Every structure is written in C-alpha cells, then in structure tokens.
Amino acid sequence: METILTDVVVSMSEFKKNPAAVLREANNRPVAVLNHNRAAFYMVEPHLFEAMLEELADQDLYRKAASRLAEKARAIEVDIDDL
Secondary structure: OOOOOOOOEEEHHHHHHOHHHHHHHHOOOOEEEEEOOEEEEEEOOHHHHHHHHHHHHHHHHHHHHHHHHHOHHHOOOOOHHHO
16 A cells, blocks of 8 residues: 555546646645556645755755764864964
C-alpha cells in the first residue's frame, strides 16, 4: 500500500478533463493525481513549490554547517579585520 501525502486526490482521467477546475477546487492545497490508484504525481502551486525548495536549501545548509562544526579542530583562526 502506498501513502498518499495529501487529502486532495483525483484520478488521471478527471485531471485530464479539466486541470484548471482541479486546481481551483483544491483551494491552494496540494493534489495527488492517481493513475491506476497509485500517485502518478503531485500538483502544487508555485508559492508552495518555492517554499519546499527553500526548505530543502535550508536543510542542506544546516547539514553543511553541522559537519563543519564537527571538524572545528581543523579550523584556522583568523581576525575578521584581516578579511
């Protein structure tokens, strides 16, 4: 069994008939489009997609900073004025 990660779900056939109506009825929520009762793709509005990308970038930056902190014994001390 596959987990569907949204509460708005439509069939591929319904989506093909009128994608704009599906988007409008979703009311800014993500939509899972099913093909043979399995998620084929998720439809999200641009603002949500941008927020997801920003979150992924923040997580990547956090992991990078955490790994560098773990290696701080190798760090070289510098004076901010020298930069």
